[in-house]
Amino acid sequence: MKLFKSLLVAPAALGLLAPMSVTANEINLTDVSGYTSTKEVKGISDFNPANELAVTNSRVDGLEARFNNFEAGSFSETTTASFSADFEIGSEDGSTTSEAVQAYYGFQIDLNTSFTGEDSFDVSIDAGNAGGSEFDLNSTSDALNIDGISYTFPLGDKTTVVVGDNIDGSTLYNTACVYGGPSNNLDDCGNGNSAMTEGAGTAAGASYDIGNGFTVAVGYTGAGSSTSGIATKEGSDVFGGQLSYAADSYGASVTYAKTDDYSGDDDRNFLGLNGYWTPSDTGAVPSISAGYEVGTGEGLADTTQWFVGLQWDEMGPGTLGTAVGTIGSSIGDVYDPEFLMYEAFYSYEINDGMSITPLVYIKETAAGSDDKTGIMVKTSFSF
Template sequence: MFLRLRRLLAPKTVGLIAAAVAAPSATVNAAELNLNDLNQYAAPSLSGEQVTSISQFPDVRPTDWAYQALANLIERYGCVAGYPDGTFKGQRAMTRFEAAALLNACLDRVTEVTDELKRLMAEFERELAILKGRVDGLEAKVGELEANQFSTTTKLNGIATMTVGGASNTGLGDNVTANYDVQLTLDTSFTGKDLLRTRLRAGNFGNSVFGDGNTLMEVAFGEEGAADSVEVDKLFYQFPIGTSWTATVGAKVEQDDMLAMWPSAYPADTILDIFTLAGAPGAYNLNEGAGVGLWYKAPEGGFNASVNYVSASDAARDSSVGAGEEFTVTAQVGYAGENWGAAFVYTYSELGYVFDNSSNNIGLSAYWSPAESSWVPSISAGFGYSDFNTSRPFDEGYSWMVGLQWEDMFIQGNALGMAIGSAGQSNRGSGRIDTGGVWSDPGNDTLAYELWYKVQVTDNISVTPAFFWVERSGRSDTYGGVLKTTFTF
């Protein structure tokens, strides 16, 4: 009997009835049964008050062992009404007649629910068949994807950039040139928390008007080797130490790969490279080579600190104060809030062929971004200072920048940006210093400007027209424009 009950009723319902029927005191003659009590116990329609919640029984407590099972019977199936006095009498033994009446009432309700489900299934039979077909098709596609996927641990993403533009008075004459840069990045994780990054790169900016000097584009600075040749641009491994520390080691790693935060909201994929260095190109020289670094991020967020060492590669970054350095040591402390941040950085550089010895470089940079896109732009600003230990006529240099960016300008997804700053100035001496790619006369300001508008054509394609102007005290100004198209995949 109970086997059939378990098939028809929910397990909690059967358990409740079975426990009650099995009680030793449940054996009662039919003559001893009050039929009025029985009817009202088992059939809500005969009761004076419909029971819809277990809270209506004052003698049932949440600590009772069958509380949840009784709640399901009342609130889900509505087949228990209790006794005429409004109690459930859960501690009283149940007679077989009472069990039969309760079972009959609950079976009627379960049958009603089953019939309703059958009716709904018949009504939506066509939709259910379509849904089943789609699920089967999705499972087949997932199986095919898993069978042909590149790797279970590695993600591949790429950036391809093509530009058409020109500039005047660059040392290469007035030129119009077309260039490209392609980067393929393989990110591998073995534990879900570590990162092995391998990046391959190829391009032809090196000998173009946008390949060096004061018109160096941000997309071109990292290119090495001959044009159109594929090079290993990045190779480093990053892993956590505890919950707050992260270590990085690499045969080819950049300075900023080992910083806990970047203190600027001005995007790194704009136009002139001098505006991507947070106003301090001497400290943030993005030196690349073999390196090791360690950073700390507070568990509650906000405060962070970084320290790293990078040996100079053969093609040292010639657009910064530290061009040709043999190695750099960088230490940074910062704070990254929800929509703002600031950092102080110090970098010691052992210099190569540009300067005779070494330099001490500091930078102070900060940014703020609005919580929502509006006519109020994000603001990034920074200042840098360098002290050179050299026999050359100059011994100091400084730089600064302010960048603004408006998200969703005119059309959602598009962005407008502009920046102004120094292309690098020396404070004293009678010689010239190459800072930020610009040879400037000592004591005179050299300013650079850029204006760009990024059109997000699709999620993966953007087109950015831009104009720039570099004022060079005592020499002819440099100006030009470029149309940059970027593909991400």
Template sequence: MKLFQRLLVAPAALGLMAPLAANADVSPVSTESDFSSEVIQARVDGLESQLGEVMAGQFSSSTKLSGKAAFITGYVDNNAATSSDEITFEYMYQLNLNTSFTGEDNLYTRIKSGNVGDASGTVGHFVDKGQGTYLSAANSNNNAVKVDKLWYQFPVGDSMTVWVGPKIENYYMLASAPSIYKPVTKQFALGGNGSAYGSSTSPGFGAAWTQEVEDPSAARWAVSANYSAKSGDNSAENKGLFGDDTESFVLTKVEYGSPRWQVSLATSFKEGWDNDGYYQSALATKSPNVAADSSMTAYAVRGYWRPETSGSVPEVQVGYDWATIDGAAAGEAEDTSGWMVGLGWKDLFIDGNRAGIALGSRQAATGLKSGGTVTSDPEEDNSVWEAYYTFKVNDGVSITPAIFGGSDLTNASGTVTDVDGAVLLTEFRF
């Protein structure tokens, strides 16, 4: 932006300097030369004043634009009578705007569109949260362009970062990401997309403190805490940011590690939510509910390790989640748990290419409130997996063939069955 302004100022400056040079007296020193010098000086002062006005009107911020587009081609077969394994061709488009006003802060805006399923996310294999085939690259805005994320972050001192925004999720307000595994399906995001992480996009705020160390490769402590409210933009009675019936979400994370390895423990407290999360069994998502005024306390243990050099030795990511629910109705979940292990290979076979394999069990009910007709979760023994290889065509284009599947999962018709699928992702980054 400054270069653009200078290009505008330069011709104006040259235009003002030209008459100055024309009026300059190059004759030998005389009584008139002093007067000419005063005239020139006056004009120079005027030029400086005009330049000052131009500089005063320049933009007080700098904005960087980046983005990506994804072509999504593939199918899903869930072995149900109503299942369709037709191959579909869909898209996602995303723009990222990062604006700084001081050089240390950031106003982040994400704009998204896509046609993967309908706007509610209930139609389309690749936005199906129930059977775990929701892709990380998918978007179900039904071709509408929407502001998907919007928040502002700024430093406080040398060790603290603060976030606040009307559209943010809790895992963005952390000192560091809980997982280094790059997933194809969202169920493997965040080291296992369970109860502790992965809130819906909501109004929220948070802060993170990171211990200062002299050596950037040394281990350090970090603590994060944040609050989000799913009904924070709802002005109805008892809703809003802190209303009695608002779906609130408090998350804290304590971590210790270096850029190569990390262990962490997260604790979250949910109150008033009408479901537990996106990527869990059908029975586990029935609790808590607003009518019962129930609450949930969830925990997430994470750990990862990176090798010194990329290649044949993989990165390792592990995660385990469990939760307890207070206020569940008879036959609903009181306890849940799930786990995942992910392996990632950077620069496998060819520099720039990447491979990944993940497997685990999505969070399911391990304990039910007595008195109901349901005695166990049909998805208690569920298993899920994925595998992919990314070809880097150039710095902006990559192609990723992937396969994924699972067993004992609930499909769109409510039947517990097996699922398998394949997708070809072509991504353009700019």
């Protein structure tokens, strides 16, 4: 009986072993050996810091190389950015709106890009709350706005062209004035109308270097962003030109502008004359800048504007300046009565990126109005 059971079990056992033997034959022992590993423990004396550091540096260099090849979302290598911020505090006696002590600020970002090394694509972004301030600050109701966009490029060796929006038509002018006052009234050196300094609308201009100190330039400002279009009867346009001369210590310029208003009733011609002289020694003797402008129009009263400014560029640690002039009429439908303004300022640097400028001014307004006296201090940062 036991023998009979053994004979029955033997074939069944062989049937189970047969497929296992086939599977074993299919195993590649060479591949299996690849999964084995040896573990070698080195002593501390076998560790070489220089070799390990070299390996780490090579890995870092590889990551930097890959990062440098990534350009999406980054600035062009030819793009530069500069930032500035101004803070002002002061008051104006005799004013119904600013007699109390008030504080304002202005912030500006300037982006500059060159595509050929000789051209310049410029974007100015401003923010601020300085509405009505005497200092030339930004007034954008605390919102970032595009203040100006332009492209400047050369044509040949002596001609430069600029096109843009919300920039001065006189961008390429070389007005003969070296006075750098901080106020928003006398900084145009007496030719604010002929020099098209409104900085609004579509603008274009060109300048040509005649040589021997002489330069000629032309400019245009128009309502290109409106439905009236550029250089049309329905639009408001300003055309102008300037001839300037600059020597080592003196210079002069003649500036002309013609305003064509859409109504046809306010067309005017402005002619401005400017000149300056600088001493060879910037000590006790100041530089002198002067300007005079006259505006005429058929059937309209003539307007005049004048300015004289003195500036000591090395008065102690800073710059001292004083000026007197009329605040002339601006381009537009309404021409405000002229009044006289006196100002004095002293600007000095605290460090390379910070300066402080106190300003004192007096406005002699038209008859029947109170004169105004203002005291302000501006702190400027650039970075």
